[in-house]
Amino acid sequence: MTAPRTPARPPARIVIENCAIATVDARDTEYASGHVVVADRLIESVGAGPAPAGLENVVRRIDGTGHLVTPGLVNTHHHFYQWITRGLATDHHLFDWLVALYPTWARIDEPMVRAAAGGSLAMMARGGVTTAMDHHYVYPRGTGDLSGAIIGAAAETGVRFTLARGSMDRGASDGGLPPDFAVESLDGALAATEETIDTHHDASPDAMTQIAVAPCSPFSVSTELMRQGAELARRRGVRLHTHGSETVEEEQFCKELFGMGPTDYFESTGWLGSDVWMAHCVHMNDSDLAAFGRTGTGVAHCPSSNARLAAGIARVPDMLAAGIPVGLGVDGTASNESGELHTELRNALLVNRLGTHRETALTVRQALRLGTYGGAQVLGRADRIGSIEAGKLADLVLWKMDTLAHASIADPVAALVLGAAAPITLSLVNGRTVVEEGRLTTVDEDALARATRSEARRLARITADGRP
Numbered sequence: 001m002t003a004p005r006t007p008a009r010p011p012a013r014i015v016i017e018n019c020a021i022a023t024v025d026a027r028d029t030e031y032a033s034g035h036v037v038v039a040d041r042l043i044e045s046v047g048a049g050p051a052p053a054g055l056e057n058v059v060r061r062i063d064g065t066g067h068l069v070t071p072g073l074v075n076t077h078h079h080f081y082q083w084i085t086r087g088l089a090t091d092h093h094l095f096d097w098l099v100a101l102y103p104t105w106a107r108i109d110e111p112m113v114r115a116a117a118g119g120s121l122a123m124m125a126r127g128g129v130t131t132a133m134d135h136h137y138v139y140p141r142g143t144g145d146l147s148g149a150i151i152g153a154a155a156e157t158g159v160r161f162t163l164a165r166g167s168m169d170r171g172a173s174d175g176g177l178p179p180d181f182a183v184e185s186l187d188g189a190l191a192a193t194e195e196t197i198d199t200h201h202d203a204s205p206d207a208m209t210q211i212a213v214a215p216c217s218p219f220s221v222s223t224e225l226m227r228q229g230a231e232l233a234r235r236r237g238v239r240l241h242t243h244g245s246e247t248v249e250e251e252q253f254c255k256e257l258f259g260m261g262p263t264d265y266f267e268s269t270g271w272l273g274s275d276v277w278m279a280h281c282v283h284m285n286d287s288d289l290a291a292f293g294r295t296g297t298g299v300a301h302c303p304s305s306n307a308r309l310a311a312g313i314a315r316v317p318d319m320l321a322a323g324i325p326v327g328l329g330v331d332g333t334a335s336n337e338s339g340e341l342h343t344e345l346r347n348a349l350l351v352n353r354l355g356t357h358r359e360t361a362l363t364v365r366q367a368l369r370l371g372t373y374g375g376a377q378v379l380g381r382a383d384r385i386g387s388i389e390a391g392k393l394a395d396l397v398l399w400k401m402d403t404l405a406h407a408s409i410a411d412p413v414a415a416l417v418l419g420a421a422a423p424i425t426l427s428l429v430n431g432r433t434v435v436e437e438g439r440l441t442t443v444d445e446d447a448l449a450r451a452t453r454s455e456a457r458r459l460a461r462i463t464a465d466g467r468p
């Protein structure tokens with residue numbers, strides 16, 4: 001007896017039509033009025049005019065009139081836990097700000113990290129982020145499974161996610177900035193990072209969760225942790241992330257402690273390469289930029305955070321000219337309280353116009369590329385996300401551009417980048433709806449608001465008690 005044959009299930013299709021489309025493909029192809037067809041997790045087709053006739057199993061057909069479709073935004077630098085320490089030390093530069101906040105950060109625990117991650121992720125997802133990352137580097141002893149809490153929050157929010165498993169082992173007694181009780185041992189940090197890779201890293205091209213090795217910064221990490229961290233990442237085939245060249249103080253710190261600037265220090269510890277991306281990179285001379293370009297080292301540009309901490313203006317036009325992959329980052333919300341990435345498109349353009357290149361610094365289309373394809377490159381995932389092309393994963397956003405805020409701007413990309421933050425009618429990740437009519441469909445925003453407020457108050461209380 002033979003088993004009855006089950007017919008192959010046709011993919012569930014979502015059809016979006018009559019919308020402007022900025023594909024952000026290699027040629028920056030745009031359609032004034034076009035269609036995107038999503039089949040299960042993948043983009044099946046994109047093009048001008050209506051969708052092909054006769055498609056089977058169309059579960060949803062959306063009239064996108066008055067909308068712009070772009071790839072989903074990709075965030076390349078963040079610290080989720082800071083969601084519960086926003087609005088503190090508001091008039092400080094980086095080092096003073098870190099010294100002011102470390103004693104608070106050192107008291108985080110698993111429920112706090114879980115709530116803060118939920119808040120950070122929700123804020124980004126409701127603004128069009130479809131791929132998020134968290135550089136988490138504060139692991140106080142005995143505080144639970146912080147990495148697991150963060151990864152759980154990302155899965156619940158429904159976004160694609162990279163956890164950059166951070167670490168600090170250079171406490172104040174070793175000449176570092178963090179207090180000793182906030183740092184891990186060298187061996188402890190390496191073992192915990194490898195365990196996180198074992199437990200959570202998905203190496204497949206369609207992965208929803210990936211892990212990177214991410215010692216915090218030269219001023220909080222020993223040279224040995226930098227070196228062995230790079231070796232660990234390469235042995236396990238995962239990416240490397242850290243902070244680099246953020247401020248003039250950092251440059252001085254590196255010169256005093258290591259006898260060289262940050263980029264030379266990174267090179268000497270194995271930290272330049274096409275599998276590395278660094279946050280900020282504000283203070284880079286021509287030879288630093290050439291080294292990044294030669295090695296393919298990527299940059300997470302965080303314009304709002306750099307302005308908030310008076311760090312300076314990263315040389316993004318020069319980076320792009322040198323062939324450096326550049327994405328955008330929110331950075332932690334203790335230095336960018338808005339927690340949004342979509343407004344960073346505008347801020348990246350505006351901040352760079354204030355730099356040496358002035359009006360030729362960045363175009364609106366380059367700004368959109370930084371926030372989408374550039375971010376995908378930096379995370380090593382540009383083969384599957386970051387542009388709207390047939391065969392890529394269905395991570396995309398339908399922005400509503402026909403309201404008072406944008407309707408009088410003829411160019412929808414200019415409207416998105418230069419105008420007010422645009423409302424979102426639909427955001428898909430892996431073909432799944434994450435935002436619908438401006439609201440998250442995966443998590444309860446109001447419950448998150450209550451949880452984050454209560455955890456922020458608990459942290460403030462514990463810090464005020466002053467117990468280690």
Ligand SMILES: [Zn+2]
Nearest residue numbers: 243279331332
């Ligand atoms: Zn950062």
